[in-house]
Amino acid sequence: MRVLRRLLNVWRGRTLARDFDDEIAFHIEQRIDANLRRGLPREDAIVEAQRHFGSVIRAREGMREARVAEWIPAFGRDLRVALRMARRQPGLAALTMITLSLGVGATASVFALIDGMLIRPLPYHDADRLVTVGDTFRTGPPRTGPTIPELLDVRAAATVFDGLSWVDWRDFQIGGGTEPARVMGARAEVALLQVLGVTPTLGRLFTEADATPGQPPVAILTDGLWRTNFAADAAIVGKRIVLNGLPTEVVGVLPAGFQFDFFAADPVDLYVPYPMIAAYTSRTAEFANVRRVIAVGRLKRGVAQEQADAEVVAVARRIEADHADLYRIGADRRDVGFAMHAEPLQRTLFAGSERTATLLSTAAALLLLIACVNMGQFLLAHALERRTEIAVRSALGASRVRLVRQLAAESLVLAAIAAAGGLLQAEGFIYLLRMYSMSQDPFVASRIELNGSVALFTIGTAAVVASLCNLVALVRWARPAPLHALATRELAPPTRARYVLLAGQVAVAVTFLAITGLLVHSITRLNAGDRGYTTDDVISLRLRAVARLQGPAVGEMYRRYLERLRAIPDIEAVAIANAQLPLFPSTNFAVDGGRADAATLSAQRAAYTIISPDYFKTLGIPVRSGRTFTDDDRAGRPPVAIVNEEMAHTFWPGQQVIGRQVRAGEGPRSALMTVVGVVGNVRPAMQLEPIPQVYVSLLQQPEPIVTMLIRSRQGRPVPLESIKQAVWSVTPDQPLFDVRLLSEWLTTFTAEPRRSLAVLLGSGALLAVFISGAGMFTLVTYVTVRRRREIALRRAIGAGVRDVVRLVSAPTIRWTCVGLLVGLVAATSGSGILRANFAGVAPTEPALLAIVSVLYLAIGCAAVWAPALSALRDDPAEILRSE
Amino acid sequence: MQGTLDLLVLRTLSTGGTMHGYAITERVEQISRDVLRIEAGSLYPALHRMEEAGWVRSEWDVSDNNRRARFYTITGAGRRRLAEEEDHWTRLTGAVERVLRLA
Numbered sequence: 004m005r006v007l008r009r010l011l012n013v014w015r016g017r018t019l020a021r022d023f024d025d026e027i028a029f030h031i032e033q034r035i036d037a038n039l040r041r042g043l044p045r046e047d048a049i050v051e052a053q054r055h056f057g058s059v060i061r062a063r064e065g066m067r068e069a070r071v072a073e074w075i076p077a078f079g080r081d082l083r084v085a086l087r088m089a090r091r092q093p094g095l096a097a098l099t100m101i102t103l104s105l106g107v108g109a110t111a112s113v114f115a116l117i118d119g120m121l122i123r124p125l126p127y128h129d130a131d132r133l134v135t136v137g138d139t140f141r142t143g144p145p146r147t148g149p150t151i152p153e154l155l156d157v158r159a160a161a162t163v164f165d166g167l168s169w170v171d172w173r174d175f176q177i178g179g180g181t182e183p184a185r186v187m188g189a190r191a192e193v194a195l196l197q198v199l200g201v202t203p204t205l206g207r208l209f210t211e212a213d214a215t216p217g218q219p220p221v222a223i224l225t226d227g228l229w230r231t232n233f234a235a236d237a238a239i240v241g242k243r244i245v246l247n248g249l250p251t252e253v254v255g256v257l258p259a260g261f262q263f264d265f266f267a268a269d270p271v272d273l274y275v276p277y278p279m280i281a282a283y284t285s286r287t288a289e290f291a292n293v294r295r296v297i298a299v300g301r302l303k304r305g306v307a308q309e310q311a312d313a314e315v316v317a318v319a320r321r322i323e324a325d326h327a328d329l330y331r332i333g334a335d336r337r338d339v340g341f342a343m344h345a346e347p348l349q350r351t352l353f354a355g356s357e358r359t360a361t362l363l364s365t366a367a368a369l370l371l372l373i374a375c376v377n378m379g380q381f382l383l384a385h386a387l388e389r390r391t392e393i394a395v396r397s398a399l400g401a402s403r404v405r406l407v408r409q410l411a412a413e414s415l416v417l418a419a420i421a422a423a424g425g426l427l428q429a430e431g432f433i434y435l436l437r438m439y440s441m442s443q444d445p446f447v448a449s450r451i452e453l454n455g456s457v458a459l460f461t462i463g464t465a466a467v468v469a470s471l472c473n474l475v476a477l478v479r480w481a482r483p484a485p486l487h488a489l490a491t492r493e494l495a496p497p498t499r500a501r502y503v504l505l506a507g508q509v510a511v512a513v514t515f516l517a518i519t520g521l522l523v524h525s526i527t528r529l530n531a532g533d534r535g536y537t538t539d540d541v542i543s544l545r546l547r548a549v550a551r552l553q554g555p556a557v558g559e560m561y562r563r564y565l566e567r568l569r570a571i572p573d574i575e576a577v578a579i580a581n582a583q584l585p586l587f588p589s590t591n592f593a594v595d596g597g598r599a600d601a602a603t604l605s606a607q608r609a610a611y612t613i614i615s616p617d618y619f620k621t622l623g624i625p626v627r628s629g630r631t632f633t634d635d636d637r638a639g640r641p642p643v644a645i646v647n648e649e650m651a652h653t654f655w656p657g658q659q660v661i662g663r664q665v666r667a668g669e670g671p672r673s674a675l676m677t678v679v680g681v682v683g684n685v686r687p688a689m690q691l692e693p694i695p696q697v698y699v700s701l702l703q704q705p706e707p708i709v710t711m712l713i714r715s716r717q718g719r720p721v722p723l724e725s726i727k728q729a730v731w732s733v734t735p736d737q738p739l740f741d742v743r744l745l746s747e748w749l750t751t752f753t754a755e756p757r758r759s760l761a762v763l764l765g766s767g768a769l770l771a772v773f774i775s776g777a778g779m780f781t782l783v784t785y786v787t788v789r790r791r792r793e794i795a796l797r798r799a800i801g802a803g804v805r806d807v808v809r810l811v812s813a814p815t816i817r818w819t820c821v822g823l824l825v826g827l828v829a830a831t832s833g834s835g836i837l838r839a840n841f842a843g844v845a846p847t848e849p850a851l852l853a854i855v856s857v858l859y860l861a862i863g864c865a866a867v868w869a870p871a872l873s874a875l876r877d878d879p880a881e882i883l884r885s886e
Numbered sequence: 887m888q889g890t891l892d893l894l895v896l897r898t899l900s901t902g903g904t905m906h907g908y909a910i911t912e913r914v915e916q917i918s919r920d921v922l923r924i925e926a927g928s929l930y931p932a933l934h935r936m937e938e939a940g941w942v943r944s945e946w947d948v949s950d951n952n953r954r955a956r957f958y959t960i961t962g963a964g965r966r967r968l969a970e971e972e973d974h975w976t977r978l979t980g981a982v983e984r985v986l987r988l989a
Contacts, residue, residue: 009938022956023930026907029955030926033908036951057927065931069938 012071023066031056099381099781102774103421106374107468108428109767111461113367115433116360116440118457119450120353126260128200129301133348134308136167136298136315141340146351147294149343151283153322154298157343160318163311167300168194169277172267174547174708176738177232178245182727185547185738186228186272188246189264193276196223198301199263206240206255213254214276220251221276226259228272246275247550248736265352265446266297286326293670299348311345319343337601356440356447359760363436366767369515371468373508373771377778378417378472380501380785414466414473422465429453429461435766439759501782502814506822508778512771513826513859514833519768520851521834523761525843534686536584537623538746540575541714543583544726545741548707549734555638557705560734562634564711565615567729573719578618581706583748585610585647585696586688592667592697594654609650609695610687611667613704619682621714627651629661629680636679637702644676650695651681667697672704688752691843712745772862779815779866787811787870795879807875812867819863827852891932892941893975894922896968899942899960906955907933933958941967 012019031052038048056062124130136157137146148169149157158167168191175188189195193209201208203223213221222244224233233239243250257274264271277296282288302311323330323341330341353360433453440448548557561579568577588608597603612618616632619625627648636643644665651660663678676699684693701709715721723742730737787794794807802810831847838844898913899905905913910933911924936942941964949955960968 025954026930026956027926029906029949029953030908030930032953033949037912055926057925059927062927062930065927066934069931069934 009071016071019067019070020063023063026066027056027059027062096381098777099378100417100420100424102374102777103378103417103465103468104424104428105770105774106371107421107425107461107465109367109370109432109770110464111425111429111457112432112436113360113364114460115429115451115453115457116436116447117364118454118460119452120356120360120447121349122456123450125349125352130348132165132302132304132306133199134300134302134311134345135348135351136300136343136345137351138294138319139340139342139344141338146344146354148296149298150286150292150294151296152286152291153319153343154296155284156322157315157318160321161311161314163302163306163314163345165301165303166194166198167298168192168198169296169298170195170263171277171296172264172271174545175273175275176247176547176549176736178248178736183731183736183738184232185545185740187264187267187269188222189267189271189274190277191274195263195277195299196257196274198299200301201257201261203255204258205237206253208255209274209276214279216278216280220246220249221254222246222251223255223257223274224253225257225261225272225274227270229256246273249550251275286329289671292329300345308345308347315343315345332601332604335600339601339605353447362760363763366515366764369511370767370770370774371464373511373774373778375468375472376504376508377774377781378468380504380778380781382472414469417473418462418466418469421469422462425461425465426453426458429457432763432766435759435763439763502818505775505778505782505815506818506825508775509819509822509859509863510825510829512768512775513823513855514829515764515771516768516855516859517827517830517852518833518837519761519764520855521830521837521844521848522764524845524848524851526758526761528691528845529689529843535624535684538744538749539714540717540720541621541712541745542721543741543743543745543748544711544713544739546709546711546730546737546739548709549736552707554705555702557707558637558702561615561701561709563733564730564737565617567732568713568726571721571725571729573715573721574713575716576617576621576714578621578712579615579701579709580618580712581613581701581709583710583712583745584622585612585685585698588687588694590667590669590697592665592695594666595664597654607695609667609697610685611669611672612696612698613701613706613709614698615701618698618712621712624685625683627681627683629678631680631682632698632700632702634702636700638705640703642674642676642703643679643700645680645682645698646678647682647684647693647696649684649693650697653695665697668699668704674699674704689843711739772859776862776866779819779863780870783811783815783867784870784873786815787874791874791877791882794874795877795882798875798879799883804875808868808871811871811874812864815867816860816863819860823856823859827856830855890975891924891928892936893968893971894924895929895932895936896941896960896964896971899958900965900968904957904959906949906957908955910958936964939967940964 034052034055035048038051039045043051125133127133136149136154138149138153139146148171151169154167154169158164161167170189170191173188173190175186177184177186191209193211193214196203196208204226206223208223209221212218224239229235229239233244236242239253239256241252241254243252245251262271277283282290285291300311302308319342322343330339331337332339430453433451437448437451440451548560552560565577565579568574588610590609590611591604592607592609592611593604597607614632616634616636619631629645631645632643644667646660646665655663660678660681664675665678666673666675668674682696682698685696687694713721713726727739730739790811794802794810797810798807830852834844834846838846894914895910898910902909902913907926907929911926911929914922914924933942933944937944937958940961942958942960944956944958946954947957
């Protein structure tokens with residue numbers, strides 16, 4: 004009640020003030036009357052009464068303080084003071100606020116990324132107990148999925164898990180729609196869904212019996228598929244759907260929002276039990292050593308990650324000892340350094356994004372830092388300007404508490420503006436980040452959002468930054484002593500410290516700009532020149548062989564598709580391959596006459612592409628010598644291969660290549676083949692140097708999941724319908740999906756990620772330039788304002804425009820150059836780190852650095868020019884008279 | 887001492903009934919034989935503070951010489967507060983006296 008009245012009194016200020024004045028006046032009049040009664044002359048009576056009363060101001064202030072919730076008007080006053088400052092130099096104030104908001108916003112958006120990746124728990128029950136188990140080798144890829152026999156051994160021996168399971172993903176063909184449709188299915192080992200802690204909304208999860216060979220097939224639908232394909236049929240459990248041509252019983256439906264498709268090529272639509280057939284579970288069977296499952300375990304309550312890892316490592320050591328022959332390769336039977344590790348699921352999921360996150364958070368931190376320096380510069384100028392005011396106020400008895408309170412209020416205003424601006428900025432940056440992550444990892448993208456904790460972080464950062472900046476100003480106020488400040492109205496010129504800060508700011512911005520430049524430049528380098536193939540008029544679509552066909556029958560079916568498609572007049576060439584382009588190395592290989600020791604073998608990696616005969620014609624890859632495949636290169640005929648020029652030059656320089664032997668292919672595909680042709684190099688993704696490429700015949704290496712590449716005659720696109728009809732005339736239930744232009748596919752998978760990273764960093768660099776430009780502007784403006792009198796004096800005694808400009812800008816330009824040099828050195832050494840992580844980045848690019856330098860000096864000059872001009876606009880005589 | 891000022895004002899109001907600020911200073915000076923002087927600059931803030939605290943209430947009225955003045959009256963809460971303050975003061979002065987005598 005009382006508090007409320009005090010609050011309401013804020014708006015009754017005038018009435019209250021009249022009351023106070025009346026009360027004071029009455030008191031003084033009473034005293035005058037008494038004095039007159041004592042016989043004092045009137046003048047003396049008045050003077051005595053006033054002296055006797057003491058400070059009217061203090062009384063009025065005291066009464067006001069008692070009656071009014073003082074902090075609101077105080078806050079208002081401080082706001083007004085701040086606004087008055089802002090009005091005096093509106094551009095400067097706005098600039099400073101904007102730069103601080105930008106810094107805060109950038110930091111907040113990177114926090115949103117880190118929050119999504121590392122802080123916010125994954126959307127599973129007790130997600131911190133989920134781990135992945137993976138194989139590592141001394142050489143070769145960093146971490147792969149274990150084999151099924153390894154996982155069975157770990158499951159039998161380890162005591163730390165509540166459950167250990169695994170999953171891989173397959174295309175499935177689902178019947179019942181308007182045309183054969185393809186869905187993405189997870190083959191989940193029966194325990195997987197329990198391990199993840201999900202409860203079905205309908206029906207049940209898998210049981211051991213579901214995975215036993217020979218049992219009737221079953222499936223669990225995701226909420227999405229259940230709604231889109233089965234109209235959310237509440238009685239779906241127990242019904243049969245047609246999956247890969249087989250009637251399959253639906254046993255359950257998963258809740259909305261549940262997903263576990265981080266490592267899958269596409270979002271998962273349904274789950275089927277992982278078949279526990281000998282081909283997978285026995286160490287000697289065909290697919291036993293294929294490492295393509297993701298293994299997920301749930302730790303027992305209270306088990307630490309390290310403990311789990313230690314146990315998995317120990318089990319792996321026993322596995323290696325028991326099956327030593329499996330972990331030796333090459334002619335010298337070298338040990339591959341096999342080990343198994345358990346690590347938190349969250350770490351595995353975001354391992355690929357860590358590098359980017361580090362890069363971006365460093366960038367954001369630097370932005371915030373230079374924005375802070377800027378703010379500090381501004382507030383310092385502000386504080387110096389106000390030193391007189393502060394000195395007057397404390398001389399008049401404003402308490403220290405009062406001053407600090409004013410400062411706190413100002414920090415609050417500052418923080419509020421920075422936080423509000425920062426949140427707006429963050430919104431924009433988060434959009435950019437999401438676009439970037441979408442191409443990298445949709446799951447990360449889905450987790451980047453402006454949620455409560457990000458907002459809290461933003462506000463917190465803004466508050467801390469504002470208080471820190473103001474603290475600098477406070478220290479500044481504290482010295483020299485107030486009275487001294489009053490006595491010497493002339494204020495000191497900016498100290499060297501401020502110029503050092505400026506130089507630091509410039510250095511950071513230049514580093515930023517140069518590094519971004521190098522990254523952008525690397526994209527140009529990667530895209531420039533001949534790629535070795537053409538994507539013009541080529542569309543790609545994917546298909547998966549219907550399930551009833553196995554082995555050579557698959558290749559034969561694809562051969563018949565191609566035959567029908569070639570008959571379509573507008574199709575110039577058509578091919579089927581296991582991948583669109585040989586962009587990534589995917590197999591180890593050995594060549595006859597080459598070295599066969601383990602070290603050499605594990606270092607020899609080639610792209611391995613399974614193709615139909617017209618692949619090279621379709622993509623315009625030149626055949627340099629020998630021949631392409633024919634329909635006669637089929638199962639039962641001698642195995643053949645085609646290699647690229649890079650491989651031919653490396654292993655058989657200047658020699659006959661045709662007829663040489665090469666061994667390539669992973670697992671059961673490994674075969675000794677005779678080279679029948681040499682073709683041009685295809686430029687690999689994200690790399691400048693060519694890689695060895697090996698092509699094998701589709702008819703010799705059957706592959707059910709393939710991409711079809713169709714090149715139409717120039718300017719005459721082939722209707723999709725005629726392609727479908729041609730395929731369906733061979734296999735009526737063949738699903739075709741993921742139809743797109745090859746060029747578009749290429750952009751999405753290779754160029755896009757780096758381009759968005761460049762856009763992100765580029766906007767950061769622009770901000771950095773803007774912020775440091777603003778910093779220069781602030782400093783020079785400040786110098787100019789401070790030295791108005793000196794400038795006027797110099798002009799009065801004949802200094803010209805050039806002298807004045809030199810006077811105010813010389814130190815700034817000098818220190819900018821220092822910053823520039825430091826920045827260039829930092830960028831040159833920093834590019835090494837960039838080069839280690841991103842292919843195609845040049846060590847240094849003198850032209851680029853030169854451009855950055857010139858650009859920077861231009862910005863510096865512009866930032867200096869405006870305030871210097873304003874100093875010239877003033878009439879010197881007037882200034883000299885007025886101060 | 888702020889406590890002392892509150893004590894003097896409350897005590898004066900408790901015996902003198904309804905008074906304006908000037909009368910309070912007069913009364914204190916008179917009774918203390920000019921030893922205690924209350925600064926107006928402190929008195930009025932104190933009166934307003936005590937009214938906010940609920941120890942006194944005030945109203946505008948006409949004074950003896952027909953002028954508009956603000957008159958203060960002690961409240962029940964003010965009397966309780968006065969008792970506390972007096973008690974505190976007695977203990978304090980007693981303690982000081984003992985120290986002066988015995989130390």
